[in-house]
Amino acid sequence: MSRLVVVSNRVAPIRQGKATAGGLAVGLHDALRQSGGIWFGWNGEVSKRPETACETIGNITYVTLDLSKPDYDQYYRGFSNATLWPVFHYRIDLARYCRKEYEGYRRVNAMLAEKLKPLLRPDDILWVHDYHLIPFAAACRQLGIGNRIGFFLHIPFPAPEVLTAIPPHEDLFRSFCYYDLIGFQTETDRLAFQDYISREAGGRVEADGSLSAYGQSFCAGVYPIGVMPDEIRRQAESYRGRRPIIGLTTEGRRRKTLISVDRLDYSKGLVERFQAYERFLEHFPEHRHNVEFIQIAPTSRSDVKTYQAIRKQLETVAGHVNGRLSDLDWTPLHYLNKSLDRRTLIGLFRTANVGLVTPLRDGMNLVAKEYVAAQNPADPGVLVLSRFAGAARELSAALIVNPYDCLGMAEALDRALRMPLEERKERYEDMMQALRAADLNAWRDTFLRDLRSFGRHRVVTARRAAAF
Numbered sequence: 001m002s003r004l005v006v007v008s009n010r011v012a013p014i015r016q017g018k019a020t021a022g023g024l025a026v027g028l029h030d031a032l033r034q035s036g037g038i039w040f041g042w043n044g045e046v047s048k049r050p051e052t053a054c055e056t057i058g059n060i061t062y063v064t065l066d067l068s069k070p071d072y073d074q075y076y077r078g079f080s081n082a083t084l085w086p087v088f089h090y091r092i093d094l095a096r097y098c099r100k101e102y103e104g105y106r107r108v109n110a111m112l113a114e115k116l117k118p119l120l121r122p123d124d125i126l127w128v129h130d131y132h133l134i135p136f137a138a139a140c141r142q143l144g145i146g147n148r149i150g151f152f153l154h155i156p157f158p159a160p161e162v163l164t165a166i167p168p169h170e171d172l173f174r175s176f177c178y179y180d181l182i183g184f185q186t187e188t189d190r191l192a193f194q195d196y197i198s199r200e201a202g203g204r205v206e207a208d209g210s211l212s213a214y215g216q217s218f219c220a221g222v223y224p225i226g227v228m229p230d231e232i233r234r235q236a237e238s239y240r241g242r243r244p245i246i247g248l249t250t251e252g253r254r255r256k257t258l259i260s261v262d263r264l265d266y267s268k269g270l271v272e273r274f275q276a277y278e279r280f281l282e283h284f285p286e287h288r289h290n291v292e293f294i295q296i297a298p299t300s301r302s303d304v305k306t307y308q309a310i311r312k313q314l315e316t317v318a319g320h321v322n323g324r325l326s327d328l329d330w331t332p333l334h335y336l337n338k339s340l341d342r343r344t345l346i347g348l349f350r351t352a353n354v355g356l357v358t359p360l361r362d363g364m365n366l367v368a369k370e371y372v373a374a375q376n377p378a379d380p381g382v383l384v385l386s387r388f389a390g391a392a393r394e395l396s397a398a399l400i401v402n403p404y405d406c407l408g409m410a411e412a413l414d415r416a417l418r419m420p421l422e423e424r425k426e427r428y429e430d431m432m433q434a435l436r437a438a439d440l441n442a443w444r445d446t447f448l449r450d451l452r453s454f455g456r457h458r459v460v461t462a463r464r465a466a467a468f
Contacts, residue, residue, distance in 0.1 A: 002123040004037040004448070005147075007116065009076075009132040011041040011064045024225070024366070027440040031448065032060045037124070039063070040116055046072045052115060065115060067108070074104025080132045082306070083166060088131060088155050089267040089361045092165045094306055102168055106135050113139035120147060125451060128179070130154045137178040150181040150451040152223065155363040156390070157189040160196040173201060177216035181451045183223040185363045185390040190222050219454045224394060225364050225443045229435040232346060232373035239347035256417055258293040259352035261345060261367050262359075263300045264337065266310045269360040269386065269403040270297060274317045274333065276358075276409035281325055281332060283407070284414045289330045291417065293356070294348070298339040311337070349374035354416045355383045357391070358403040364390035368398070372431045380428035382416035384409070394438065397430035 006028050032039060036059035043053070043064035050066035067076065078101030086094040113136060120126075126149040128136050137149045163169050173196060176182060184190045194211065197203035203213025210219050258277070262268040277293050297314070300307060318335040325332050340348075349355065355371035368383060368391040375381050383398040385391060392400055399412045 001035045002125050002452075003121060004032055004035045005116070005120065005124050005126045006032060006037070006039045006129070007112070007126060007133060007136060008039070008041045008129040009080075010044055011039050011062055024440070026228075027444050029060070030441075031444050033058060036060070038116075038119060040119070041065070041112075042067055042076075061119075063116075063119065065112070071104060071108050071111075074098075074101045075108035076132070079105035084131045084134075085155070085267075086306075087162060087166055088158050090156075090158060090162055091266065091361075092162060094266065095165065097167055099167075106139075109133060109135040110139040110142075112136065113143055113145070116140075117143050117145060120145065122147070125448070126150070127152070127448070127451070134172060135175040138175040141178050148180050148451055149178075150183065150447065151176070151179040152183040152447065153189070153363070154185070154225070156186075156361055157184055157192045159192050160200055163192075163196060164200065170200070174214045177211075177214050177218055180218055181447070181454050182218065182220040183447050184220065185222070185224055186393055187222050189363075189390075190220055193220055219450070221447075221450060223443050223447045224390065224438055225366065226435060226439040226441075227366055227369045227373055228440050229369070229373035229432060232370055235343060235346045236350040236374035236376075238343075239350050255289075256287075256291045256353040257351065258291065258354040258356050258413065259296075259348055259371075260294070260356045260358075261296045261348075264297045264307065264311055264314070265300060266306065267359055267361050268297075269358045270295070270310070270314050271317055272360070272403050272406065273356060273358050273409070274314070274321055276403075276406045277333065277413070278321045278325070279406050280410035280413045283410055287414070287417065288325070288332070289327070291332070292330075292334060293332060294334045294336070294352070296336045296338070296340060296345070296348075299337060346370070346374050350376065353381045354413065355381060356413070357383065357389060358386040358401060358409065359389050360386070360403055362386070362389040362391075366391075368395060369435055372398075372428065373435055375428055377425070377428065379421065380424050382419055382424055382427070383431070384412050384416055394434045395431045397427040397434075 012025060038061045040063045043066060045066045046069055047066040050068050052063065052065050055062045078098060082096045083101070086092065124147050126147055128149060128151045130153065137151065140149060166172060184193065194205050197205060197211055197213050201213040203211060205211055210217060260273060262270060281288055299311065314335070318333055321333045322331055349371045355368065357365055357368040357371070359365060368385050368389060372383055372395065383395065385395060385398040385400055386403045387400050388403065392398070399416055401409045401412045403409065
């Protein structure tokens with residue numbers, strides 16, 4: 001079997017017996033372990049003299065690089081997160097474009113390709129992940145790398161009218177065409193990609209699903225990322241019998257609990273969620289003193305001004321809700337701006353009566369799937385899920401809401417807390433069936449199978465590379 005080379009923005013070596021932050025890293029690690037290979041990318045460090053480090057654990061070699069301060073500012077903090085992230089999440093109003101940052105974005109991708117090239121074997125298969133690395137295949141082809149290269153986009157792909165707000169959108173999109181296979185979370189994302197090919201790139205969508213644009217032929221498919229539901233269920237069951245850590249009154253009586261876990265980001269709809277919860281307590285006062293909402297939202301990208309602003313706004317709204325509605329023996333909203341370890345989160349999911357997952361736009365949102373998998377089959381909680389999360393396509397048995405409809409979300413919370421046991425069990429079984437049918441292993445194995453099947457072993461001539 002040919003080796004697998006995973007290329008991602010961040011790399012964190014996984015050591016046996018060490019708990020991980022999430023299932024995706026474990027899924028990729030398992031694929032690497034099966035075939036042997038390399039995990040390549042940035043180590044998260046910024047230094048004046050960037051260095052490359054190699055560490056081999058078993059049959060996996062982790063190759064990580066530092067970034068210089070200019071590369072970090074332009075590639076990561078700049079074009080990736082100040083331009084691509086907001087636009088791909090339909091927040092053009094928050095996007096900022098700087099030509100030097102785009103140049104830095106392409107420069108870092110070219111540098112990464114140059115660093116990886118000497119490590120490759122002719123039959124290696126490359127799997128590149130996410131929006132930071134869109135130009136990576138084009139940079140590889142310029143260097144004469146003919147290996148099969150697949151790309152998976154973990155975030156949404158926007159409609160052409162939105163994508164064209166990025167000034168170098170054509171140059172950026174051309175970079176996609178140098179991959180052999182491009183994977184998306186949902187059919188909506190794939191259709192938006194095809195729409196750009198037809199309307200903006202002058203390309204073609206063939207009857208067999210293959211695509212062509214800018215002189216390149218390639219494929220695109222839908223590969224919804226999953227979780228390991230049975231493993232999560234086992235982890236959740238290990239909390240059975242422990243003293244509850246949420247939802248207790250001073251007298252030891254159990255309150256019902258709502259839980260949300262998100263990275264602190266404007267795409268997650270946190271402010272709208274807090275406002276909907278306040279509306280819920282206003283319109284359904286019988287739930288006061290009987291329910292608590294726990295929001296866990298660790299800080300992300302704290303050196304980006306937009307994220308500093310959303311943190312201040314969220315703290316203000318949380319303070320407003322508690323200031324208006326709290327009593328001496330009851331705090332309705334618990335906002336934790338910190339990370340918790342994975343085992344604790346799974347335990348919280350298990351004990352929460354409602355999982356509230358209401359992003360304004362999300363590629364998939366694995367928290368929704370993890371919440372369902374962690375439930376007690378005999379007494380499951382209810383998932384309230386945004387229609388704008390990719391997970392809503394699979395978890396249709398959740399209570400689907402529009403996060404822009406504050407009263408509609410409040411009504412869904414009331415319905416969730418009143419839902420009879422039999423209905424909760426039916427919805428849970430339906431969603432668990434969907435999770436098992438498309439788990440993390442299925443996502444990974446299907447993509448790699450298609451890449452091996454559809455990918456073309458390229459021979460890039462110097463003339464063709466120079467033309468790009």
